[in-house]
Amino acid sequence: MASCLYLLLAFYITFSQAQPFKAVNLGNWLVTEGWMNPSIFDGIINKDLLDGTHVQLKSTKLQKYLCAENGGGTSLVANRSIPSDWETFRLWRINDTYFNLRVLNKQFVGLETQGNKLVAVSNTAGDPETFHIIRNTNDPTRVRFQASNGQLLQAQSETSVTADYGGSVSGWEDSDPSVFIINIVRTLQGEYQITNGYGPDKAPKVLQDHWNTYIKSEDFNFLSSNNISAVRIPVGWWIAHDPTPPKPFVGGSLKALDNAFTWAEKYGIKVIVDLHAAQGSQNGNEHSAARDGFQEWGDSYIQVTVAVIDFLAARYANRPSLAAIALMNEPQAPGISLDTLTKYYQAAYEAVRKYTQTAYVILSNRLGPADPTELLSFASTLNLVAIDVHYYNLFWDGFTKMSVQQNIDFIYNSRSNDLRKVTTTNGPLSFVGEWTAEWNVKGASKEDYQKFAKAQQEVYGRATFGWAYWAYKCASRHWSLKWNIENNIIHP
Incomplete structure (x- = not known):
């Protein structure tokens, strides 16, 4: 009899968690994304020169761009009229005014071993590369650049870039070979940038204040009152890189996550813990804690990433609000191969199952050139798993040409078909883990937004694990579920 009761209880727990969720992502809380709350970066000196800022440098005298020939491995020149990848440098911030510069092939710009010539040959950054x-x-x-020898860089000619300028620095005339125009072509505003930007003295307080005020108990009350049944919580760089308390960043981030479970249980909401920022960065974006935009994650990072999943599963497996653990957000193809990803997913799945047989394990599809059904056969060998797909009517030039009705038709036709491909009868569940009411339509009315949001809710509501809106709060209002609910755009 006892065994029968146990089976019934296990069935009830599993069945109740398998209901399609209406969820929301608590983005920009434990993972920083500057575009969602730009003001948090306001206190950083030279905040436009954070880690990972992509810059191009034009000699005012030559009117040509600096170039790491062949993307690195040799000398710098100043002979390009139009900048591209070889002419783009990625900043590593040492402090407010001192930096390293990394080139396309991942070497650092520095002084040659003997002499004052500029080269990009070192795989590590030290004094000569600062x-x-x-x-x-x-x-x-x-701008001017002072090298470690105390001298300023100058572009003497198209083939000679050296650190030996001996002229006057009282002016900034175009004729001065030590003057460069710095053109910022990409910025990153993630956890690494905010932490290193403020530095070790200021960053702990800035982040602690953010974690303590951005999401509170009353937010869970609001969500529960508006028919939201789950929250997907992206966890970020500090937890992913060393989850062991009581280090100040890790401890504060974990305390916030602990609070989320408590609040969820108070208001009857389920929690999906999502690893957003793996060591090495699985996609090179700011929300994966990339320092400079390079995607480094691969086989050598599997063990440390599994350890993070193991830590999270051990910590939260017995919390009644835990619905699922998502193993990795948005791995990027082709940088991450399917073989490497499934190897990681298998090991991380086993780590979760050491602690819980009832929580779901979520496997994110690869972004980029990848078959959306490629995980189905693998996932079918596992128990209680869901395939995570993200659908935005953004980030593709084709959407900029679509009208209101064409966007809505795209949801009912193309997106419906996409979802059908990953929704199986006996295999893994499907989960639209990110979508938004924002789009590229200019001048759309409130009614247009309502129709667009309704179409997505109808279609993504067919996902067997459910959907999760991105995000709960955002400075860009149509990205904010809270704003959309309060302004009668979305009715969960």
Whole structure:
């Protein structure tokens, strides 16, 4: 009799968690994304020169761009009229004014071993690869670079870039070979950037204040009152890189996550814990804690990433609000192969199952050039798993040309078909883990937004594990579920 009761209880727990969720992502809380709350970066000096900022440098005298020939491995030149990848440098921030510069092939710009010539040959950054960036107070796009030998860089000719300028620094004229125009072509505003940007003295307080105020108990009350049945919580760089308390960043982040479970249980909401920022960065984006935009995650990072999943599963497996653990957010193809990803998913799945047989394990599809059904056969060998797909009517040029009705038709036709491909009868469940009411339509009315959101709710409601809106709060209002609910755009 006892065994029968146990089976019935296990069935009830599993069945109740398998109901399609109406969920929301608590984005920009334990994972920083600057575009969602730009003001959090306001206190950083030289906040436009954070880690990972992609810059191009134009000699005012030559009117040509600096170039790491062949993407690195040799000398720097100053002979390009139009900048591209070889002419783009990625900043590593040492402090407010000192930086390293990384090139396409991942080497660092520095002084040659003997002499003052600029080369990009080192795979590590030390004193010879460190530069003091001096900005013109009246025009911060005009800069000089002081090398570790104390001398300024100069572009003497198209083939000679050296650190030996001996002229006057009182002016910033175009004729001065030590003056460069710095053109910022990409910025990253994630956890690494905010932490290293503020530095070890200020960053702990900034982040603690953010974690303590951005999401509170009353937010869970609001969600529960508006028919949201689950939250997907992206966890970020500090937990992923060393989850062991009581280190100040890790401890504060974990305390916030602990609070979320408590609040969820108070208001009858389930929790999906999502590993958003794996060591090495699985996609090179700011929300995967990339320092400079390079995607480094691969086989050598599997063991440490599984250890993070093991830690999370051990910590939260017995919490009644735990619905699922998502093993990795948005791995990017082709940088991550299917073989490497499934190897990691298998090991991480087993780590979760050491602690719980009832929580779901969520496997994110690869972004980029990958078959959306490629995980189905693998996932079918596992128990209680869901395939995570993300659908946005953004990030593709074709959407910019679509009208309101064409966007809505795309949801009912193309997206419906996409979802059908990953929704199986006896295999893994399907989960639309990210979607939003924002789009590229200009001048759309409130009614247009309502129809667009309704179409997505209808279609994504067919996902057998459910959907999760991105995000709960956001400075861009149509990205914010809270704003959309309060302004009668979305009715969960």
